[in-house]
Every structure is written in structure tokens, then in C-alpha cells.
Amino acid sequence: MGTLLRFKARTAKIVLFCLAILLASCNTLKRVEDDELLLSKNRVFTNGERVVDDDIQSLLVQKPNSRVLGYPLRLNLYNLAKPNPDSTFQEWLKRRPKREARLARLLSEKQVNRLGESFLVKGYSEWLKKIGEAPVIIDTNRTRRSLERLSAYYGSKGYFNNTTTYSVIPTRKQHAEINYNINLGKPFIIDTFTKQIQSSAIDSLYNLNAENSFIKTGDVFDLANFNLERERLTSLFRNSGVYNFQESSITYDIERDTTRANDDQLMNVELNIEDLRRRSDTTVTTAAYKVFKFDQINIYADYQFGQDMDSLKSVSYDDYTIYYKDKLRYKPKALTDAIFFTKDSIYRDLDRIRTYRQITNLNTFKYPNIEFIEDPERDVLTSNIYLSARSKYSLGLDFDITHSNIQRLGIGFSTALVSRNIFGGAETLSLSARGTFGLLSDESLPEDYFSEIGSEINLTFPRIWFPFWLPFVKADRIVPYYMLPTTRISAGISFQENIGLDKQTFNSIFGYNWSPSDFKRSALELLNVQYVRNVNPDRFFNVYTSSYESLDNIADAYQDPLAFPELDEFFQDTDNTTDPRRLIIPEGTTGFTNAILNGDVSSSQEDLIDVSRIEERRQRLTENNLIFTSNFTFTRNNRSGINDNSFSQIRVKFESAGNILSTISRIVPFEENDNGNLLVFGVPFSQYVKTELDYIKHWDLSRSNVLAMRTFFGIAVPYGNAESVPFVRSYFAGGSNDNRAWFPYSLGPGSSQDINDFNEANLKLAFNLEYRFPIVGDIKGALFADVGNIWNVWDNVDDPKKTFSGFESLADIAIGSGFGIRYDFSYFVFRLDTGFKTYNPALEPSKRWFRDYNFANAVFQIGINYPF
Structure with missing residues (x-):
């Protein structure tokens, strides 16, 4: 490992050295003639005051060559290209007389020249010119066009008598700046x-x-x-x-x-x-324009182009007329609730837009066609709404092959069957199944295969549906249909084999979604049930190897059979000369832990505490979980489109778990375990409250340069029937979307130096700042700084290094920084980030800053799309 790290460090230094030579050797004036000036900067002044508005800068016809962190990368890439690739090919031939003679015997001179045109040098040069950027030479004609644009712009702002001038100011050798001066005059x-x-x-x-x-x-x-x-x-x-x-x-x-x-x-x-x-x-x-009201509203269900309208049947419902062929397959109310036009109401364009959106939200029809026919004599409208049904059933199938550090080969599939209008009210039923099977890479495991299968059923209502015990509640008065309400009921189950502890998971959700506006979304889950059962908890130390190594290191002091004969059965001999005896899994780990905790052998207080913490972690990660929660999430995002780089987003979530079961327990007696926890199906149910605040802000600086910021706060507090938050609902730090200088689950809690496989806690703070900039074409770059950590608070963890005890614990916030490369595929962004541990709270206070700030200790993260 040490040799590998030294090799990586040496390679990184060589790459940086070569890059420095390349940058130093580039000459920005290589393609600039002696009588030309390279444009280095534009300045705009109005009445003597400088204007830095991006809208004003966009009016200028000529702009300086783009820069990456102050360096004209694209210009220098363009300068690297050969101006005449064919001559390069001829020089290559002349340096090799034998090759030139051989080609001359086989090819004519014209054919040799054609070969030169297709030679790699030309392709390389053309590629450099394509991704590069030609030098921007100051052109007075374009400068005057810029003045005309500026004059027209300020004229549109009421300064019709403005006057414009420009001046070219040389700065250094063959470089110059242009000052645009606008005298606005008096406004109109x-x-x-x-x-x-x-x-x-x-x-x-x-x-x-x-x-x-x-x-x-x-x-x-x-x-x-x-x-x-x-x-x-x-x-x-x-x-x-x-x-x-x-x-x-x-x-x-x-x-x-x-x-x-x-x-x-x-x-x-x-x-x-x-x-x-x-x-x-x-x-x-x-x-003359007139105000029109609706007289008739006709709905054509299952409409087909060229259909004989005279042969259709009809039914009236709440002042609507529904036309259909043979049999009406939809409940009339389901159709009319999606129409926002009403008889005798005036026309509103807003109602037309809402009708389009709600019909689309039904997920049963194609994009509708709405027709208006006016009666100018009576000032009334007839609206014809044509609905073309989507296919009743649809079937999807996906297949993929995977490979990872734990999988030699994995084959996965998933399929989903969708049935629309299942109950006649535009409901959608989805049945899905998935499975992954393959071979494991770790030959030390008892089996060399793994599998994971699961299935899920989803039923969606395009409205707010209340259970049968709330029939008197008018849902559309609480959440109007223009908010695109949906009700979701789902249930799923999954099984794992030879993966971790072989979890069996059951989950069920009953919740609502709606959008009060284009920028706001709300989600309420009245009930979210998750049951997690660990089939093989005895496999804990095989899976969480860091916990095993910590326990085995403690056991090294107790492995002498002469000194501790009662512990000898818990060890086995190995071929490892540095560690000849190791704990047997699971008999030895369990026996040794019980012996220390029960006081069967004499041990130090430090060993007792460490073993107690390892056992506590084992129980926490192997316990079965039953989680009954209700939660509400509100999201506001004012981004107007994919090209909007100046926007903000805030997400607030509140979750409560176990209160329903706790209330029922006061009426129906539940069983209790030895710790006094109430049991449901033999499992103690979780009880906690959890809240999260996530805020994202983007600033569009200029020319596709974006500054992005994210802040996150989350806390989950156990109470009542629980002393800790379930592992699946706790927080972790590190990863491609968090603090990128640490791998997922490897940071924290607090200043602890635990090298656990999965570090988690119930309090999290995070702050991320990223500067994004274009490099070449679809390749983007980023500089980032990630700040944050996780802690335990108000739970059963008592380690002071892991717990949050007040503002002094903020000294344990980790800082990571680094750079990233992104490639924009339009549909998604592929991301590679390199993070360096800038401030590591797990080290001694005097060694926390820049201790591992090098490529040998860098962390490389791969992600899809931007982290925030």
C-alpha cells in the first residue's frame, strides 16, 4: 500500500510539473500579427461611472477571450494547433527518408498530399481549433457596432439624446482595453x-x-x-x-x-x-371585443380523429355533456373535476391552462385538444374538450449488468406493469418487480453468490382521497384541483441473501402530494411504515470488519491461554505472524464481549468502555426496526427553467415516529421486553421527532460562471419507546453530494477517530460552497469547499468525542476542499470531484489543518448531476 501511495504521489507531481511547463510555454500572442491588438478587457462608463451589469456587457459585439481562473485556456489551446497540418506531414516524411521513398514508390504525389490531409496531425489540430478560441483582435467596425447597441439600449430607457465614444487603451505588449463612454444627457x-x-x-x-x-x-x-x-x-x-x-x-x-x-x-x-x-x-x-360566458361544455371521452360524432352517446352531469362510444369507461365526476370551465361563468385563460394541466395529471389521456366556438349574437361560448385515451396497459422491462469491488458479476432486471383507469376514476395501478443476482468477489465469505429481489404495488388517485372514515370531509375545498393533487398508496417488500446481514424489508406509504403554485410543492405522508428484519445478525463482524478489528485488537491482551484459560475457546490460530490468534466469529466475539461486560475476567476500565461501545453498536446495527411515521415536506424552488442560474430553493421537513402506536398502547396493552420497551410483532417500535432544513442558492456571475451554496441542518431526537434513532433514519457525513474529502459514512461523529464501516448520528450540520465555470465546450470545472459533521445528541451515546455539547462542539466541524471536472451530456452531467482534507477534527488539535492535503490522501468522488 505504501509503495502504491508513493507511486500515486510521484505520478501526480509529474503531471503537475508537465502541466506547469505547458502553461508557461503558451504564448497568447502566437496568432496575433505585429499590427494587431489583443482585446484584454471591456469597460462601460455612463456619465463617468463604471457599469458592471451583465445585461450591458452582453450588448458588446467583441468580448475578451474567455478565462479559466484567470488563465486564457481556450486561447492557448487554439494556439497549440498547427496552422498548416499538411506541412507538418511533409516535415515528418523528410525526417524519415526511407519512409518517404517507400511511400513515393507506392503513391503519387497527389495521393501523398491526400494522405497528409487525413493524417493525425491535421485531425489533432482541427480538434484543438474546435475546442479552442481564436484570439479576439480589436476591430473598430465591431467596436462601433457595440456603440450603436449601447446607444439604442439607453435610448429605450428614455435617454434619447445620449452620445457615445470609445477609446482604445494599450496595457502591455500588443494588449489593449476598450473603454465605452456614454453621456446619457437628460432623460425624457x-x-x-x-x-x-x-x-x-x-x-x-x-x-x-x-x-x-x-x-x-x-x-x-x-x-x-x-x-x-x-x-x-x-x-x-x-x-x-x-x-x-x-x-x-x-x-x-x-x-x-x-x-x-x-x-x-x-x-x-x-x-x-x-x-x-x-x-x-x-x-x-x-x-368589437366582447366578454363571453360559457353556455355549453362538451367532453368527448375516448376521442379519435375522424370519429363519427353523430353515432356517439351522451350523458349530462352537472351542466356538462359527456359524449362516448358504446360504453362510458370513466366516472363522470372524474372527468368534470378536471375541467375548470363552468356553465354561465366568464372565460378565463387561467382556467384553460389549469384544465390542460389537470387532464395531463390524470395520467389517463394524451395531451387534450380544447376548442371554443362563439355565438356572437348571445356573447356565449361552446367549449369542446377532446380526450384521447392512453393505452389501458403498458409494460416496461429493464436489464443491466454490473461489476463492483464486492461483485464479480451482477445481473439485474426490473419490470413494471401499469394499468390506467383501474376503478373508472382515472386511477393508476402499477405493479413492479426487480431482482439482482451475481457472484461475490470476496472468496472468504461462505457463499460466492448473492441475490436481492423485491416487488412493489402503487395505487395513485389524481385527487385527494380520504379513507372511508372521513366521508364528510370535502377534499377539494382543502386542496383545490388546480393544485394537481394526488393520493398515493403503496406497499413493497424486498429480500437480500449474502448481502450484509441479509435484510428483509417491508414498507408501506399512504400520502398526498400537491403543488400550490409552479414554484411550491407539498407532500404529506399520513402513514409511512417500514419494517426491517436482519436474518443473519451473527454475520455482523464479517460485514463490519472495522468493528471486528477494533474488538480483536482489544482481545490481543487476553489471548494468552495461560493467563486467561477461560477465554481460550474464543480464539483460533492463524498463519498471520503479526496476529497469530484471532477471535472466532461469532462464538468468540460474543463470548469475549460477554466475559468483559459481565466481569468474568479482570479488565481495565478503558477496555470495558471500548468493548461496551462496540457491543452497543453491534446491537444497534443488528436490531430489527419497526418504524411508523407521519411527515410533511414543503419545497419552494423559484427556478424558472433549466437555463436559470440565479435561483433559490428551500426544503423543510418535519417527521414524527411512533406516536400512533404509543396512543394505541394506552388502549390495547402491548408486550414489553426486558428493557421495558413496548413490542409490536415482537419488535420494539421506534419513537422520535425529526426536522430538516435544506437551503440552496445559486448566483449567475457572468458568462456561465455560477456560484452555488447549500446549507443543511437536521436533527432527530428519540424519546418514549426508543433511546436511539433507527440506523436507516439517522444521518451520515461524506460522499459525492456531501463533504467530498471523505467517503460516505467515514466522517464523524464529532472528533472521534472511529474507523467504522458506517459512522452515523442523529444531528447533522453542513455547508457547501462551489464555484462552477466553463473550461472547453461541454467540459466544466468547479472549485468547492465543504464544511460540516455529524454528532450524537440526546440519545444513548455517551462518548464526549461523538456528542454535541454546545457551541464548543463546532470546533469539530470538518472542512474539505478541492476541485472537480464535469462533462455535460445535456440530459445529465457526469461529475468527478477530488477532495482534500483541509481540516480534520479526528486528528490532534495541532495537526488538524492541511495534514493530509496532498494527492496521496485525496478522495475521488464520482457522481451524476450536480451535488446541489
Whole structure:
């Protein structure tokens, strides 16, 4: 191992040395002629003050070459490319006369040149040019175009009389900066605002909402406000019954008052809203806009294109008419609840959007087609909603082959059968099964194969469904249908063999999901039940080898059969010269632990404490768990799209476990174990409260540079029937999405130096900061710092190094830093991060900073997509 680490360190140093030589040898002026200047920076000044707004910078036609951490990487990659790859091929031939003669005998000169064109050098050069970036040479024509853009932009902000100039400032050899100077002048002000609206209905709607106008007298003229006002009015009219309003009907007349000699910066604005224009092949007609109400709402279930409408049957339900063929396969209420149009109500564009979303949420129909037919004489609409059903059944099958450090070969499959409209109310039933089988890599295990199989059943209702004991509750009044409510009932089971302790797991969920808005999501699980049974707890020390090594190291002082004859049966001889006797698993580990804890042999207080902690951990990780929880999660994410790099997200979760069973135990007597814990099916049920707060913030710096931050706080406090939180609901630190300088489960708790296989606790603090930047093409880079740790608090762990005792415990927060490389595949991001232990709380206080800050001790993490 030591040789391997030294080899890695030596290799890393060589790579860094070569990289330093490469960077130093690059000449940014290699492709810059003597009479040219390389653009190094742009500065924009308005009235003498510098402007750093990214929107302003985006108006400039010429921008300096991009930089990675201040270094022009893409420019230097471009400079590495050969300007004439064919000449390189000829030089290669000349340096090898025999090869040149041999090729000349076989090929003509033209063929040799063609060979040179396809030679590797040319391909390499073309690749460098593609991923690189040509030097940005200052071009006065482009500079003037930038001035024109700047002048137009500030003109749209009311500074019509602005003047622009630029200056080229040389900085160093063949490098220069450009200063763009804009003298804004006096802004133009809106002096009067009038309106000319032809339709009386539009005029009335406008007057009722005039106070919300973006255009106000006394404000500086801003073209953006005129666009916002046009959008506001269009939305207002379309949501007030004018279903056919056209945004193009809105225009503005803007005049400057030239009669004022001393102040001609005042402008008169007139809003014009014309009548509806209809174009035919030969004529254009106009008609006054009107407010329309719904007269008929028709729903065509199982619609097919070209269907004979006259042959359809119909049924009326709550002022809706549902058309169908042969037999109506859907409950009428399930269809009408998804429609937000009602008879005698005015048209609202918002209702149309909500109808589209809710029908899609039913997961039973394809994207619907909604038609509006107007009756101009009566000012009413007929709405026809055409629903094309998706397939009743669908079957999916996945297959994969895996290999890992514990699997020589793994073959996995999964399948899912989906049945739609199972009860006639657009419910969806899903049955899935999965299995993984393979061969283990560890030949020391008693078996060389493993398997894991499981199945799950899911039933989803596209609404809030209350159990039969709450029939009087009106669910749609609590969670309206426009919030896309769903009810989920699921149950699953899985079995493991020759994996860990061979767990058998059963889980069941009954919960609700809804979205109050596009940026908010809520999830309530009334009941989440999980039962975990460890089939082979005696295999603990085979699986958790670090715990075994710790116990065996303690037992070394007791392995002499002459001194401790009563312990001799717990040891076996080995071929290891450094450790000739080791504890037998499981008889020896159990017997030795009991002998120390029961005082059957004389031991030190330190050994007694260490063995007690190992045994406590063994019991904790091998115990069966029965977890009855209820939880609520609220998430707010204001990200507007995948390209939005300035957004925030907050997630709050509260969970309570065991309260339902604790309440039942007051009515129905439960059995108790020797520790006084109440048992359900022979297992003590967990009881705790848990809360989490997760906040993420992104800042778009400029040119695809992003600063991302994440903070996390989580705590789970056991009480009542439990002294600790179940392992599956506890916290761990480290990993590709946490503190990347540590592997998963390897950090903490606190300042403890336990090298357990799975370190966990019930309190977690984390803070992550990452700077992301483009490198070349789809390759991105990142610099990061990860801060955090886990602790035990208010549970049965008494080790002061592992427990959180107040603000002084914050000194045990671990710090990791490093860099990462990402490749963007559009659909997902492949990520490789290298983390260094910057501050390691497990070491002595004087050795915590930068002790292992080198490549030999670096941790490499692979992940998919960004960590936060």
C-alpha cells in the first residue's frame, strides 16, 4: 500500500510539473500579427461611472477571450494547433527518408498530399481549433457596432439624446482595453397619459384595473414598461371573458412637446386599443371585443380523429355533456373535476391552462385538444374538450449488468406493469418487480453468490382521497384541483441473501402530494411504515470488519491461554505472524464481549468502555426496526427553467415516529421486553421527532460562471419507546453530494477517530460552497469547499468525542476542499470531484489543518448531476 501511495504521489507531481511547463510555454500572442491588438478587457462608463451589469456587457459585439481562473485556456489551446497540418506531414516524411521513398514508390504525389490531409496531425489540430478560441483582435467596425447597441439600449430607457465614444487603451505588449463612454444627457419624462379604446367592454375592464398600470405620469420613459403593460393588459382581458383578445391590438402613440422652449424632455403618451381584426383570404373585418360566458361544455371521452360524432352517446352531469362510444369507461365526476370551465361563468385563460394541466395529471389521456366556438349574437361560448385515451396497459422491462469491488458479476432486471383507469376514476395501478443476482468477489465469505429481489404495488388517485372514515370531509375545498393533487398508496417488500446481514424489508406509504403554485410543492405522508428484519445478525463482524478489528485488537491482551484459560475457546490460530490468534466469529466475539461486560475476567476500565461501545453498536446495527411515521415536506424552488442560474430553493421537513402506536398502547396493552420497551410483532417500535432544513442558492456571475451554496441542518431526537434513532433514519457525513474529502459514512461523529464501516448520528450540520465555470465546450470545472459533521445528541451515546455539547462542539466541524471536472451530456452531467482534507477534527488539535492535503490522501468522488 505504501509503495502504491508513493507511486500515486510521484505520478501526480509529474503531471503537475508537465502541466506547469505547458502553461508557461503558451504564448497568447502566437496568432496575433505585429499590427494587431489583443482585446484584454471591456469597460462601460455612463456619465463617468463604471457599469458592471451583465445585461450591458452582453450588448458588446467583441468580448475578451474567455478565462479559466484567470488563465486564457481556450486561447492557448487554439494556439497549440498547427496552422498548416499538411506541412507538418511533409516535415515528418523528410525526417524519415526511407519512409518517404517507400511511400513515393507506392503513391503519387497527389495521393501523398491526400494522405497528409487525413493524417493525425491535421485531425489533432482541427480538434484543438474546435475546442479552442481564436484570439479576439480589436476591430473598430465591431467596436462601433457595440456603440450603436449601447446607444439604442439607453435610448429605450428614455435617454434619447445620449452620445457615445470609445477609446482604445494599450496595457502591455500588443494588449489593449476598450473603454465605452456614454453621456446619457437628460432623460425624457412621461408628462401626460391618455387612452383611446374602441370596444366598450375593453374600456370598462381597463378602467377597473387602471391603478395597476406600469405606465405612470412623471416616470422616466422606459420601453420595457410599455412591453410589461402590453402583457398585463393582454392577461387581464383574456382572464376577464375576452377569450379572443389579440396583443397586437395594443399600440402606443408617443409625442414630444416641442412648444416648450426651456424643457422639451416631456412626452405625451396615448394608449390605443383597437377592435378585433379578422383576416380572410380577401378581406379584413373588424368587430368589437366582447366578454363571453360559457353556455355549453362538451367532453368527448375516448376521442379519435375522424370519429363519427353523430353515432356517439351522451350523458349530462352537472351542466356538462359527456359524449362516448358504446360504453362510458370513466366516472363522470372524474372527468368534470378536471375541467375548470363552468356553465354561465366568464372565460378565463387561467382556467384553460389549469384544465390542460389537470387532464395531463390524470395520467389517463394524451395531451387534450380544447376548442371554443362563439355565438356572437348571445356573447356565449361552446367549449369542446377532446380526450384521447392512453393505452389501458403498458409494460416496461429493464436489464443491466454490473461489476463492483464486492461483485464479480451482477445481473439485474426490473419490470413494471401499469394499468390506467383501474376503478373508472382515472386511477393508476402499477405493479413492479426487480431482482439482482451475481457472484461475490470476496472468496472468504461462505457463499460466492448473492441475490436481492423485491416487488412493489402503487395505487395513485389524481385527487385527494380520504379513507372511508372521513366521508364528510370535502377534499377539494382543502386542496383545490388546480393544485394537481394526488393520493398515493403503496406497499413493497424486498429480500437480500449474502448481502450484509441479509435484510428483509417491508414498507408501506399512504400520502398526498400537491403543488400550490409552479414554484411550491407539498407532500404529506399520513402513514409511512417500514419494517426491517436482519436474518443473519451473527454475520455482523464479517460485514463490519472495522468493528471486528477494533474488538480483536482489544482481545490481543487476553489471548494468552495461560493467563486467561477461560477465554481460550474464543480464539483460533492463524498463519498471520503479526496476529497469530484471532477471535472466532461469532462464538468468540460474543463470548469475549460477554466475559468483559459481565466481569468474568479482570479488565481495565478503558477496555470495558471500548468493548461496551462496540457491543452497543453491534446491537444497534443488528436490531430489527419497526418504524411508523407521519411527515410533511414543503419545497419552494423559484427556478424558472433549466437555463436559470440565479435561483433559490428551500426544503423543510418535519417527521414524527411512533406516536400512533404509543396512543394505541394506552388502549390495547402491548408486550414489553426486558428493557421495558413496548413490542409490536415482537419488535420494539421506534419513537422520535425529526426536522430538516435544506437551503440552496445559486448566483449567475457572468458568462456561465455560477456560484452555488447549500446549507443543511437536521436533527432527530428519540424519546418514549426508543433511546436511539433507527440506523436507516439517522444521518451520515461524506460522499459525492456531501463533504467530498471523505467517503460516505467515514466522517464523524464529532472528533472521534472511529474507523467504522458506517459512522452515523442523529444531528447533522453542513455547508457547501462551489464555484462552477466553463473550461472547453461541454467540459466544466468547479472549485468547492465543504464544511460540516455529524454528532450524537440526546440519545444513548455517551462518548464526549461523538456528542454535541454546545457551541464548543463546532470546533469539530470538518472542512474539505478541492476541485472537480464535469462533462455535460445535456440530459445529465457526469461529475468527478477530488477532495482534500483541509481540516480534520479526528486528528490532534495541532495537526488538524492541511495534514493530509496532498494527492496521496485525496478522495475521488464520482457522481451524476450536480451535488446541489
